[in-house]
Amino acid sequence: MRVREVVGPSLISLYNLYPTASIVGGPGEGFSSGEAIDVMEQIAGQTLPPGAGYEWTAMSYQEKQVGNQIVYVFGFALLLVYLCLAGQYESWIAPLSVLLAVPLSFARAGRRLGRPRTGQQPLHADRPRAADRPEREKTRSSSWKSLANVA
Secondary structure (H helix, E strand, O other): OOOOOOOHHHHHOOOOEEEEEOOOOOOOOOOOOHHHHHHHHHHHHHOOOOOOOOOHHHHHHHHHHHOHHHHHHHHHHHHHHHHHHHHHOOOOOOHHHHHHHHHHHHHHHHHHOOOOOOOOOOOOOOOHHHHOOOOOOOOHHHHHHHHHHHH
């Protein structure tokens, strides 16, 4: 028996008992992860030899499984909020005003925060700054003086 040194990979990765090559990547600036997954699938379909395949793991796998279910989750959340408000207000119509007013208020606040305040006075322009205020008088008011004389 002869022993000799050979060079090989330090770690052989397997996925579902098949030898694998891991590819780690991310979307470029301005692209979503869904777009990056679609491009990787196109590239794999064009370049992999017959009999070779690919699988997604971790967050990419979850993203592919979930798909566009956020629309359904958001819809059920709105339904739950509506039913809770209907029970609280004991009315089927009153919760609609709340459900319609909240998005409008967020839109208004977001529009206001996104716009710079050009050419406007600060919110409290009529109040003097702390440095410009006169020193407070050291004497007490008349009600304090009367209380001090009683004691």
